[in-house]
Amino acid sequence: MRHKILSAIALPIISLILAINLASIPVYGRTPQTMPHLIQTVSEQDIFEGMLALGLLETPVLDEDNCEKAYENVKACVVRINMGNAYGSGIIWEMTSENIVIVTNKHVLDYWNEQISNVLFPPGFYASAEILGISEEYDVGFLIVDSKELDYIELEQLRYAHFDMNVYQEMKEGDDIFCVGATGVHLEGTENVVQSNGIYLQGSIGNMWQYIDEFGEYMIYGYGYGTPGMSGGGTFDAKGNLIGMISGGTMDGEIASVPLTIIIEAYTEMTE
Numbered sequence: 001m002r003h004k005i006l007s008a009i010a011l012p013i014i015s016l017i018l019a020i021n022l023a024s025i026p027v028y029g030r031t032p033q034t035m036p037h038l039i040q041t042v043s044e045q046d047i048f049e050g051m052l053a054l055g056l057l058e059t060p061v062l063d064e065d066n067c068e069k070a071y072e073n074v075k076a077c078v079v080r081i082n083m084g085n086a087y088g089s090g091i092i093w094e095m096t097s098e099n100i101v102i103v104t105n106k107h108v109l110d111y112w113n114e115q116i117s118n119v120l121f122p123p124g125f126y127a128s129a130e131i132l133g134i135s136e137e138y139d140v141g142f143l144i145v146d147s148k149e150l151d152y153i154e155l156e157q158l159r160y161a162h163f164d165m166n167v168y169q170e171m172k173e174g175d176d177i178f179c180v181g182a183t184g185v186h187l188e189g190t191e192n193v194v195q196s197n198g199i200y201l202q203g204s205i206g207n208m209w210q211y212i213d214e215f216g217e218y219m220i221y222g223y224g225y226g227t228p229g230m231s232g233g234g235t236f237d238a239k240g241n242l243i244g245m246i247s248g249g250t251m252d253g254e255i256a257s258v259p260l261t262i263i264i265e266a267y268t269e270m271t272e
Contacts, residue, residue, distance in 0.1 A: 044152035049097055051156060057095055059162045065238035067178040071200045073240045076159040078198055078233055080120040080182035083111040089181040089233035090119065090143065091245060092160045093267065100145040100158065103263055104232030105247050106134050109141040119145060122198065123157045133270035139215055139247050139258055140266040161234060161242040168243050168260045175205045176238040177222055179246045179255065181230030201225050203255060212256045220244045220257040
């Protein structure tokens with residue numbers, strides 16, 4: 001143990017001697033420069049932008065199916081959209097150093113009023129937002145939040161949803177899924193767990209591409225339960241990959257979600 005301690009103490013001394021020796025070596029062909037400071041301060045902005053560049057703000061996925069553990073990874077990407085007496089859910093779709101883009105349902109944004117509406121992020125802070133665009137064809141709309149609305153410590157706590165088209169295309173009937181929405185109520189006799197910042201509901205795939213009359217479009221049809229306020233929340237596979245956005249449910253244990261492909265199509269049309 002003593003030898004290990006001595007070795008550990010010796011390392012910084014050796015490094016310092018090396019730094020001094022290197023600093024004394026002349027640099028031929030250009031004016032010799034002094035060594036930079038060995039200790040440099042890093043700002044919260046540097047930390048945030050570094051995390052963003054490295055993809056560390058994207059929700060992680062599991063190697064094996066486990067809906068409850070996957071929920072813990074993805075719950076930070078689902079927000080509550082407050083609109084006076086109404087509220088819905090949204091998914092953090094994209095983050096840049098300038099903006100946060102949130103996807104939700106068109107029918108949620110029917111209640112949006114910029115004078116009184118806002119976004120509540122999972123850690124507990126609010127931000128104002130504007131409508132980026134609403135699809136004319138699908139039950140999809142997007143909000144945009146100026147990153148300056150939040151400080152860098154707050155931004156570091158947010159996560160944007162991860163998706164993988166290969167995973168999405170391999171989803172089939174019977175596969176486990178779970179939905180995450182804004183705070184709701186506990187349903188007796190169902191496989192749900194209410195959390196302080198959202199609600200988790202487990203279910204399974206019925207059909208990945210089924211026409212739903214109530215919405216007038218093709219959607220993911222599943223078995224599970226939805227509660228008021230979950231519209232616009234995320235539908236995930238059992239590893240935590242985003243596969244869709246929940247739009248509605250019935251008391252008979254049926255749910256309908258906007259497919260990932262439709263969300264991508266709608267966003268592409270608005271940003272091109």
